[in-house]
Amino acid sequence: MLDIKFIRENLDVVKAGAAKKHIAVDLERLIAVDEERKRLRQELDAKKAEQNRRSNEIQIAKDLEREKLIEQMQHLKAGMAESEDRLKEVMVEWQTLMLTIPNVPDMSVPDGESDEQNLEARTWGEKPAFSFTPKPHHELMTALGLADFERGAKVAGFRGYFLRGDGARLLMALRRFVEDRFMNREGFEPMFAPSLVRREAFIGTGYLPQGEEDLYKTQNGEYLAGTAEVATMGYFMNEVIDQSMLPLKFFAYSPCFRREAGSHGKDEKGVFRVHEFEKYEQVVLCEADHATSVQLHEEITANSEKLLQELGLHYRVVVNCGGDLGLGQVKKYDLEAWMPSENRYRETHSASYFHDFQTRRLNIRYRDSGGILRYAHSLNNTALAIPRILTQIVENYQKADGTVKVPPVLVPHVGKDTLGVAR
RNA sequence: GGAGAGGUGGCUGAGUGGUCGAAAGCGCUUGACUCGAAAUCAAGUGUGCUCGAAAGGGUACCGUGGGUUCGAAUCCCACCCUCUCCGCCA
Numbered sequence: 001m002l003d004i005k006f007i008r009e010n011l012d013v014v015k016a017g018a019a020k021k022h023i024a025v026d027l028e029r030l031i032a033v034d035e036e037r038k039r040l041r042q043e044l045d046a047k048k049a050e051q052n053r054r055s056n057e058i059q060i061a062k063d064l065e066r067e068k069l070i071e072q073m074q075h076l077k078a079g080m081a082e083s084e085d086r087l088k089e090v091m092v093e094w095q096t097l098m099l100t101i102p103n104v105p106d107m108s109v110p111d112g113e114s115d116e117q118n119l120e121a122r123t124w125g126e127k128p129a130f131s132f133t134p135k136p137h138h139e140l141m142t143a144l145g146l147a148d149f150e151r152g153a154k155v156a157g158f159r160g161y162f163l164r165g166d167g168a169r170l171l172m173a174l175r176r177f178v179e180d181r182f183m184n185r186e187g188f189e190p191m192f193a194p195s196l197v198r199r200e201a202f203i204g205t206g207y208l209p210q211g212e213e214d215l216y217k218t219q220n221g222e223y224l225a226g227t228a229e230v231a232t233m234g235y236f237m238n239e240v241i242d243q244s245m246l247p248l249k250f251f252a253y254s255p256c257f258r259r260e261a262g263s264h265g266k267d268e269k270g271v272f273r274v275h276e277f278e279k280y281e282q283v284v285l286c287e288a289d290h291a292t293s294v295q296l297h298e299e300i301t302a303n304s305e306k307l308l309q310e311l312g313l314h315y316r317v318v319v320n321c322g323g324d325l326g327l328g329q330v331k332k333y334d335l336e337a338w339m340p341s342e343n344r345y346r347e348t349h350s351a352s353y354f355h356d357f358q359t360r361r362l363n364i365r366y367r368d369s370g371g372i373l374r375y376a377h378s379l380n381n382t383a384l385a386i387p388r389i390l391t392q393i394v395e396n397y398q399k400a401d402g403t404v405k406v407p408p409v410l411v412p413h414v415g416k417d418t419l420g421v422a423r
Numbered sequence: 424g425g426a427g428a429g430g431u432g433g434c435u436g437a438g439u440g441g442u443c444g445a446a447a448g449c450g451c452u453u454g455a456c457u458c459g460a461a462a463u464c465a466a467g468u469g470u471g472c473u474c475g476a477a478a479g480g481g482u483a484c485c486g487u488g489g490g491u492u493c494g495a496a497u498c499c500c501a502c503c504c505u506c507u508c509c510g511c512c513a
Contacts, residue, residue, distance in 0.1 A: 037472095038472090038473075041472065041473060041482085042473065042474075042481090042482095044482085045472085045473065045474090045481055045482045045483085046481075046482090048481085048482060048483085049481055049482070051493080051494085052481095052482090052494085054493070054494095055441075055493055055494045056441080056442070056494090057493095058441085058493050058494075059441050059442075059493090059494075060442095066493090069493070070493045070494095071493090072493085073493040073494085074493070076493090077493080198503095240433090371452095373470085
């Protein structure tokens, strides 16, 4: 959510920002509703003041005088109820509109409508050369007995999967790998976050109200989170954080659930896009300073790049274009690792910063050195999403004989150097 | 799932219809005292919206949302959450 004062004073900026994100907004309506809101508020406050004044008089007055005053008050109240109802209506529309206004993207964000226009910032490593036609990950995994998609569908339904044997070993090795890197080296606090989360935190992080379709919902009304970001940010909801605690950096783990509504037909095979997965997420809260946000954005991006480098995966970093940014994101980098079977890069990580868009919705503040309450800034980036990362590992490390080499850093955790063969 | 208790400011905690944004204590800030500190004394110390150049004013907020009333932290209703006991359970 943006500050209404900021919107009022920077209409053109907000309008241009929404256009860059290709998000339709009705700013004229918002401004009109805001004017109405202010007018009614003032009108009602004046009436309340009058009411309070008279109430005090009634308290002192006696007998006849008192009854006369009470009668007068009843008249005064009649008009107030209307104003109050009207204000309530206006507030509902005001809030609904406010939730639709996207955050303004950074100057450096490229123009564009979809991920096709994302700008490649840099690459790392080399595309692996194959003397044969590389197979897609689901074929390799099935052939080597790492995954069972047929039974996955039988048991869990569409996009269901089992990982077994070396497939499960690889997944568990990746967990230990990423846990080791973050718990011991990065200065992050580990967080084990709930996935079953109430509506507020989804609204606060910007996934609702517009993303209802993508979320699973329980019969009790909670939603299943698609990322630990939701709960981790919600953790600080309605709180004032001690400034000395900032920046707060979390290495948050949670199971993740996504309905993938509207992506039928996309990535149907394998474990690239699944309904149920696990993710380690970097979540950061910092002081309300653009330069600090930018610096931390680079830092959490570098953290993930290091992981891909250690895994020996060729990847590129793209700056996401305006049309590929979420409602609250100011800027986003995607890390995309090479997918040999598709002859293109596919997303493994996504690093964004939000300024105070999320914290304003979540009401997360801190008191600065001048004693002023400010909304903190927030950022997040994938640390590692599994099983997705398996797709690139398996494809990039496949050999001519159909087996798959284990990335050297994972060998100690997997316990062997080749998948799909006996030790 | 059943029974009971309870949600008040940064914290503890008083307040059961009116002058209560809320006692008291703690904490915090500033000042006095002191070489300095502690102790002591004095003053101050919530947030949102809104009017105002500012000083300051208005209004709202005692878990959330409704209701009763001239007037609600206080009464009524619904919901949320916490705690205790029972049941179940990794």
